[in-house]
Amino acid sequence: MDVRPLNGDDWQLKRDLRLAALKDSPSAFASTYAREEHRSELEWRDWPHPGAYFCAFGAGGVPLGIAGSWVSAAEPDITHLISMWVAPEARGRRVAAALVDAVVGWAGEYGSAAVELEVAAGNDAAMTAYLRCGFAVTDREPFTVGGTVLVRHLPGLSGR
Secondary structure, three states, rough: OOEEOOOOHHHHHHHHHHHHHHHHHHHOOOOOOOOOOOOOOOHHOOOOOOOOEEEOOOOHHHHEEEEEEOOOOOOEEEEEEEEEEEEEHHHHOOOHEEEEEEHHHHHHHHHHEEEEEEEEOOOOOHHHHHHOOOEEEOOOOOOOOOOOEEEEEOOOOOOO
16 A cells, blocks of 8 residues: 555545545545535645645555545644545455554654544444544533544654
């Protein structure tokens, strides 16, 4: 498996995978297919900003999953892991762990103290995967009703 960031020139792949994720797992995200399907090329090229978007590829360059990193101006020391999705046929093959590693690596290079994410209510598979990757449940208020916020503090940085 190869994990690499997608750049602006990969906007169509980024779009196609994100829309596939929203169709496959609509309750897992804070957005919807209808909200994102009409984004412009420029919006796809720039998203997420500031941040990075990663794709895991299998044999023959087949996309297996995606994950993004995003930093809020209000919390510059926190990288948010966003939009994680693994294609149904690739689940159970440690694709999520490889994508988490890519986001955590990017966060460390960016200078973040921690990586945070939110898991939607009822998404037990995602919760298990994130806990296995070293995240811990926090008491922070989730964006979505019933969601759970998790954090992974980065080594050598103070975090919160």
